[in-house]
Amino acid sequence: MSANLLLRATCSLTLLGYGWKLSGDSPAWYPRGVAWENEFFLILGILVLVPLFLPEKKTLTRVLDTLLIPASAFIIFFSYQKWILSGVGIGQFLEHAAQFGIPLLVWLTTFIGWNGAVKKLVMICASAAFIFHGLFAIGISVPVEWLNHPTPDKFFFMTAQCLGLESNATAGKVLLVAGLLDLVAAVAIWIRPARFPALIYMVIWGFLTALARPVAYFDASAVAESLFVWAPEFFTRAPHWLLPLILLKESGTFRNRINEPASVPELSRQEQP
Structure with a gap:
């Protein structure tokens, strides 16, 4: 499975998630009566997969992928407005780096290919998501707003x-540990010997935290309604665990671990038959 396929699948899930999200529970700043944005995201979420089935159509791929630039710009705008309205630190904006970065990563891969520069951008996006999620989980309260x-x-x-805990105090302890691990993982992926376990953690924890929203807010008495509102939150967070998965695959660490032969001590001449 190539990086291009995984990037496009991640981008598709993210765009479909935003289109779904905006068609339902629109944010406060979103202009009422305007529906073209969510339709744009839903359509583009499908179109971004077309080049996988028509790999020989290079011109079509470039045209379609150019539409990813305004898609990324809109997610940046969405994230910025969410930050401004939140009244908290800049992490509220930058934790979305993986989400507004994924369309640009697909576009870059189309025009310059998967190379070291694109890989580093993927690492930056993944690190940003985990750093600022970690800061919020730990709870950094200072008088400087940003x-x-x-x-x-x-x-x-x-x-x-999700964990069946009875008090916020216990939940706070869990969040503190998770936040510290998030920060460690975000740094560790830049250190080659620590990269493999860090990426494994990011894939698993990124998936679980994305899934936490539809699970925590699931209402058994209104299944369709709760899934309609909260399932998009899982899809928009697809980059939080799929970008680390791409890095895990493309960095070679996973292949090296799997293909590495078991070490067998060499027999001395006296021990050899």
Whole structure:
């Protein structure tokens, strides 16, 4: 499975998630009565997969992928507005780096190919998501607004709901450990000997935290409604675990671990038959 296929699949899930999200629970700043943005995301979420089935159509691929630039710009705008309205630190904006970065990563891969520069950008996007998720999980409260990253109430709620915890105090301890691990992993992927375990952690934890929203807010008495509202939150966070998976595959660390032969001590001449 190539990096191009995984990048496009990740981008498709993200765009479909945003299109789905905007068609339902639109943010406060979103202009009412305007629907073209969510339709744009839904259509582009499908079109981004077309080059996988028509690999020989290079011109078509370049034309379609150029549409990913305004898609990325809109997610940047969405993330910026969410940050401004939140009144908390800049991490509220930068934690979305993997989400607004994925369309640009696909576009770059189309025009310059998968190379060291693109790989480093993928690492930056993944690191940013985990660094700022980690800061919010730990709860960094300072008087300077753009540096203030208090733990949101929803973090306590989701942690308690998913793990069956009875108090916010216990949930806070879990979040503290998870936040510290997030920070360690975000740094460790830049250190070659530590990269493999760090990426494994990011894939697993990124998937679980993306899944936490639809699980925590699931309402058995209104299955369709709760899934319609919360399932998009899982899809928009696909880059949080799929980008580390791409790095795991393309860095060679996974292949090396799997293909590495077991070490067998060499027999001395006296021991040899």
